[in-house]
Amino acid sequence: MTHTSPVDSYHVINLAQKFGLFSEQWKPKVVAQMNDYQFKIARLEGDFIWHTHFDTDEAFLVLEGELRIDFRDGSVLLRQGELYVVPKGVEHKPYAAREVKLMLIEPHGTLNTGEQTGERTAQNDLWI
Amino acid sequence: MTHTSPVDSYHVINLAQKFGLFSEQWKPKVVAQMNDYQFKIARLEGDFIWHTHFDTDEAFLVLEGELRIDFRDGSVLLRQGELYVVPKGVEHKPYAAREVKLMLIEPHGTLNTGEQTGERTAQNDLWI
Numbered sequence: 001m002t003h004t005s006p007v008d009s010y011h012v013i014n015l016a017q018k019f020g021l022f023s024e025q026w027k028p029k030v031v032a033q034m035n036d037y038q039f040k041i042a043r044l045e046g047d048f049i050w051h052t053h054f055d056t057d058e059a060f061l062v063l064e065g066e067l068r069i070d071f072r073d074g075s076v077l078l079r080q081g082e083l084y085v086v087p088k089g090v091e092h093k094p095y096a097a098r099e100v101k102l103m104l105i106e107p108h109g110t111l112n113t114g115e116q117t118g119e120r121t122a123q124n125d126l127w128i
Numbered sequence: 129m130t131h132t133s134p135v136d137s138y139h140v141i142n143l144a145q146k147f148g149l150f151s152e153q154w155k156p157k158v159v160a161q162m163n164d165y166q167f168k169i170a171r172l173e174g175d176f177i178w179h180t181h182f183d184t185d186e187a188f189l190v191l192e193g194e195l196r197i198d199f200r201d202g203s204v205l206l207r208q209g210e211l212y213v214v215p216k217g218v219e220h221k222p223y224a225a226r227e228v229k230l231m232l233i234e235p236h237g238t239l240n241t242g243e244q245t246g247e248r249t250a251q252n253d254l255w256i
Contacts, residue, residue: 010204039211
């Protein structure tokens with residue numbers, strides 16, 4: 001069986017090191033890709049906008065701090081080491097009282113604001 | 129916009145709590161699903177077998193301990209908070225000198241032994 005990957009792909013992603021490379025909030029950065037899915041890290045603080053991803057689920061893993069995700073009829077609170085998958089089509093709004101560091105896992109091309117593109121829409125596919 | 133998800137889906141996954149539910153090694157457990165991808169947690173210790181996933185990349189995130197992934201021409205060492213994506217078609221062999229706790233992210237249906245099915249092949253799609 002031949003090895004098809006170049007040696008320079010043997011590169012481990014250290015999430016803490018990646019967080020050290022930026023301080024801006026609400027601007028997810030891609031750190032890895034698996035098939036057509038991307039791993040993104042972000043710093044969030046304060047309130048976001050209500051939005052929906054009509055064509056995909058979206059996974060949140062909290063690495064440091066606390067994240068609340070509001071729904072129209074409830075909410076979830078995620079602490080460090082906690083994972084939540086927002087189902088496709090479910091309107092939601094992230095909120096963090098203090099800065100939270102998290103990882104998002106979602107298909108390439110997913111916008112942070114879903115269908116609600118506007119001033120809170122971050123540049124997509126930005127690697128760090 | 130209507131909310132399409134039942135309230136009982138507002139269930140956060142605490143990874144430490146999930147690890148408390150099992151102690152066996154080399155038996156990945158599904159904790160969440162995003163579209164057709166699954167989040168699996170596992171305890172690994174010792175040596176695994178060489179295998180390849182011909183149809184998918186495979187992501188490893190180390191939650192506690194250290195994981196080495198050997199390739200035919202190199203290796204990577206992942207510590208806590210480190211992520212690595214084994215590219216599709218690349219033969220690899222996980223190894224841990226002491227028990228490591230990790231999360232795998234891969235498509236539903238991915239077997240732990242890839243094409244090398246046999247005694248080390250774990251039951252698939254086992255939720256915890």
